[in-house]
Amino acid sequence: MKQSDMALPPVGAPLLTLEGVTKHYGEVRAVDGISLSIPRGSIYGFLGPNGAGKTTTIRGIMNIVLPDSGTIRFAGRPMTGDLRDRIGYLPEERGLYRKMKCREQLAYLGELKGMARKPALAAADDWMDRLELGDWKDHKVADLSKGMQQKIQFAATFIFKPDLVILDEVFSGLDPLNIELLRDMILTARDEGTTIIFSTHMLAEAEKICDAVCLIEGGQMIIDGPLDQVRANFPRQRLKVAWDDGREPPQTMPGVAAMEFADGVWQLTLDDGIKPSALLPALQEVGNLTLFSGNRPTLSEIFLEAVARHRQEVRS
Amino acid sequence: MSRVLTIIRKEYLERVRSKSFVLGTVLVPALMSLVIVIPMLIEGKDLDERRVVGVVSTPEVFAEMQEIMADREGKVVDLVAVDCLDPDNATCVETLKDQILAEEIHSGVVVPTDFIETRKAVFFNRSVRALVVKDDVLRPVLNLILRKGRFEEAGVELDLYDSLVTSTRWENIAVGQEGTETAQNQGATFALAMTMIMIIYIMIIMYGNHTLTAVIEEKNTRMVEVLLSSLSPDQLMLGKVLGIGLAGLTQFAIWTGAIVFASAQGVSFGSFSLDVGYFTPLIMISFIMFFLLGFFLYATLFAGVGAMCNSVQDSQQFATPLTMGLVIPMLLLTLVLTAPDSTLSVVLSLFPLFSPMLMFMRVCIETPPLWQIGLSWVIMALSIWGAAKGAGKLFRLGILMYGTTPSWGTLVKALRA
Numbered sequence: 061m062k063q064s065d066m067a068l069p070p071v072g073a074p075l076l077t078l079e080g081v082t083k084h085y086g087e088v089r090a091v092d093g094i095s096l097s098i099p100r101g102s103i104y105g106f107l108g109p110n111g112a113g114k115t116t117t118i119r120g121i122m123n124i125v126l127p128d129s130g131t132i133r134f135a136g137r138p139m140t141g142d143l144r145d146r147i148g149y150l151p152e153e154r155g156l157y158r159k160m161k162c163r164e165q166l167a168y169l170g171e172l173k174g175m176a177r178k179p180a181l182a183a184a185d186d187w188m189d190r191l192e193l194g195d196w197k198d199h200k201v202a203d204l205s206k207g208m209q210q211k212i213q214f215a216a217t218f219i220f221k222p223d224l225v226i227l228d229e230v231f232s233g234l235d236p237l238n239i240e241l242l243r244d245m246i247l248t249a250r251d252e253g254t255t256i257i258f259s260t261h262m263l264a265e266a267e268k269i270c271d272a273v274c275l276i277e278g279g280q281m282i283i284d285g286p287l288d289q290v291r292a293n294f295p296r297q298r299l300k301v302a303w304d305d306g307r308e309p310p311q312t313m314p315g316v317a318a319m320e321f322a323d324g325v326w327q328l329t330l331d332d333g334i335k336p337s338a339l340l341p342a343l344q345e346v347g348n349l350t351l352f353s354g355n356r357p358t359l360s361e362i363f364l365e366a367v368a369r370h371r372q373e374v375r376s
Numbered sequence: 377m378s379r380v381l382t383i384i385r386k387e388y389l390e391r392v393r394s395k396s397f398v399l400g401t402v403l404v405p406a407l408m409s410l411v412i413v414i415p416m417l418i419e420g421k422d423l424d425e426r427r428v429v430g431v432v433s434t435p436e437v438f439a440e441m442q443e444i445m446a447d448r449e450g451k452v453v454d455l456v457a458v459d460c461l462d463p464d465n466a467t468c469v470e471t472l473k474d475q476i477l478a479e480e481i482h483s484g485v486v487v488p489t490d491f492i493e494t495r496k497a498v499f500f501n502r503s504v505r506a507l508v509v510k511d512d513v514l515r516p517v518l519n520l521i522l523r524k525g526r527f528e529e530a531g532v533e534l535d536l537y538d539s540l541v542t543s544t545r546w547e548n549i550a551v552g553q554e555g556t557e558t559a560q561n562q563g564a565t566f567a568l569a570m571t572m573i574m575i576i577y578i579m580i581i582m583y584g585n586h587t588l589t590a591v592i593e594e595k596n597t598r599m600v601e602v603l604l605s606s607l608s609p610d611q612l613m614l615g616k617v618l619g620i621g622l623a624g625l626t627q628f629a630i631w632t633g634a635i636v637f638a639s640a641q642g643v644s645f646g647s648f649s650l651d652v653g654y655f656t657p658l659i660m661i662s663f664i665m666f667f668l669l670g671f672f673l674y675a676t677l678f679a680g681v682g683a684m685c686n687s688v689q690d691s692q693q694f695a696t697p698l699t700m701g702l703v704i705p706m707l708l709l710t711l712v713l714t715a716p717d718s719t720l721s722v723v724l725s726l727f728p729l730f731s732p733m734l735m736f737m738r739v740c741i742e743t744p745p746l747w748q749i750g751l752s753w754v755i756m757a758l759s760i761w762g763a764a765k766g767a768g769k770l771f772r773l774g775i776l777m778y779g780t781t782p783s784w785g786t787l788v789k790a791l792r793a
Binding site: 122124144145147151154155156158160168169173174 | 378379382383386390597598599600601602603604605606607608
């Protein structure tokens with residue numbers, strides 16, 4: 061059976077599943093029993109600090125490194141070398157042949173994914189036009205700006221119409237206009253049924269684009285699930301308040317875990333499960349409120365807290 | 377398999393289309409002819425530069441000298457009589473000296489009238505460089521005249537003299553395996569053998585290094601991770617080695633074609649001429665086999681080393697011993713040449729890293745037992761297989777290893793893993 065004819069699960073059903081994947085490098089446990097499931101047609105964020113094990117996990121998915129234990133399944137089949145043809149990979153360490161012409165290079169990378177030469181060349185033309193690089197087809201990669209090279213690399217990841225695309229720090233080094241352009245392309249690909257793994261440190265970007273995320277730290281997965289659910293699991297909220305004559309809140313308040321004053325605004329961290337509205341009467345007693353703004357925890361806050369909590373657990 | 381072909385095509389075209397390939401195709405033969413042909417030309421001594429030597433002697437001696445010179449092959453000296461052919465006249469000798477100083481003539485010789493009795497002749501020159509003319513040209517000529525004169529004085533008939541001073545006539549016959557006899561041009565045999573060995577040597581070094589730098593470049597440009605998301609390290613290594621090897625083979629074919637063409641045209645340099653008859657099927661097949669097997673053996677080793685290293689500088693500590701594997705047999709060529717059948721020569725020429733040069737040298741100068749040639753091919757093929765397995769291991773482990781400079785220790789550890 062040709063890989064391209066392979067039956068894919070319906071949109072929303074798991075396309076890629078990892079079960080108890082572990083990988084050691086010598087004494088170092090780079091990936092420690094990671095299990096996750098990525099639904100088809102979603103954008104799945106791979107988040108975590110440097111050295112958390114994201115890249116090793118991705119290399120495991122790409123069959124570049126073999127896990128010591130655990131299974132990786134793609135569309136229900138154990139991951140093998142041939143299945144790589146269904147997966148596009150944009151590594152964090154970008155690589156292009158500097159002396160090769162752009163169109164030639166794209167076609168070459170397409171061919172390495174099993175495309176025939178002619179369709180590969182046609183697809184290269186098409187992608188270069190879409191990425192507004194039509195005038196650069198016969199230029200060498202070295203002639204292009206860093207941002208343009210990044211777009212070429214992006215095109216190389218999509219050129220052979222993969223079912224799954226892994227993007228590692230895809231936006232790094234791009235200006236906001238190009239980030240916008242690529243983000244739209246990623247969303248379009250998702251809407252067409254392509255599954256995307258979006259690995260990044262840029263949590264604000266991940267928050268904008270991801271349907272689901274996982275957080276990896278020390279080789280272990282500490283958070284996993286749809287973005288809303290992840291937020292719901294982090295009920296701790298923050299509240300910004302200010303009073304008209306610079307009044308201060310009492311040192312302790314029931315339901316408030318911590319408070320901090322900066323730039324004329326008090327930032328209160330609420331205890332788990334406390335709703336901002338529950339605090340309103342107590343705050344009004346202090347004085348005339350000029351600011352009362354509750355905000356959901358950002359991904360970055362969740363991330364920082366989860367990592368800190370995990371590190372503490374590991375230590376104790 | 378189609379992936380490997382894609383890699384092969386890219387590696388091949390990239391090399392064949394490069395300027396350095398075109399330049400190399402032209403320059404290497406030029407350099408090689410400098411290394412091989414020029415010493416041969418010099419061996420024939422100062423060939424085309426004709427030297428004029430002034431002679432002051434009796435007209436009879438001068439005539440005799442000219443006669444003897446005319447009979448000599450490869451004559452590079454012209455004898456001219458200084459205006460006054462009178463050795464007893466002091467001004468005559470002065471004229472000779474003046475002409476030498478004025479660089480009208482290269483050097484001069486004065487043969488006194490009583491030369492037959494005294495055996496004395498005087499050679500005039502500007503520098504010791506000219507002494508070669510005295511020793512190689514004038515001395516034998518005057519020796520002949522002296523001998524002839526003394527025989528004459530002793531009353532020996534001229535006919536008798538001629539038959540007495542005659543010299544040996546030599547013919548060189550190489551006896552082949554089947555007892556066939558082939559006329560042999562020793563100089564040409566040696567030069568052709570050396571040319572072909574040099575080609576094998578240069579090609580293996582050049583394309584082996586290509587493989588090394590190509591692999592390192594792949595790591596430097598971080599291309600390797602992209603490539604490994606499409607194919608396995610083994611496929612990548614195979615594609616690279618084959619693609620580069622094919623480019624090498626193209627250049628090799630151009631050069632071999634040129635040599636065969638030149639020899640078919642009967643190109644000659646001085647006393648040396650290329651002879652197409654020399655290219656027996658065994659020699660041609662061996663030439664191609666030793667090049668191919670040698671290249672793949674070294675290229676595979678170089679690829680494995682390259683995969684472990686992050687820069688060409690890093691790789692030198694490993695590449696140098698590999699290069700020594702090519703240089704040592706070049707130094708041993710003379711040893712094998714003088715005793716091609718000795719046990720030492722046989723053993724050395726069967727050592728796979730040396731075979732491309734040493735066994736091929738033996739094939740060129742005499743036909744070693746066919747089983748030995750075959751055995752060297754088998755040993756090399758097995759070594760390639762072993763090297764590919766080892767290099768594949770290094771490739772898989774090292775290719776994604778960045779940053780650290782590898783040591784021999786890590787290399788051995790990786791091979792054992």
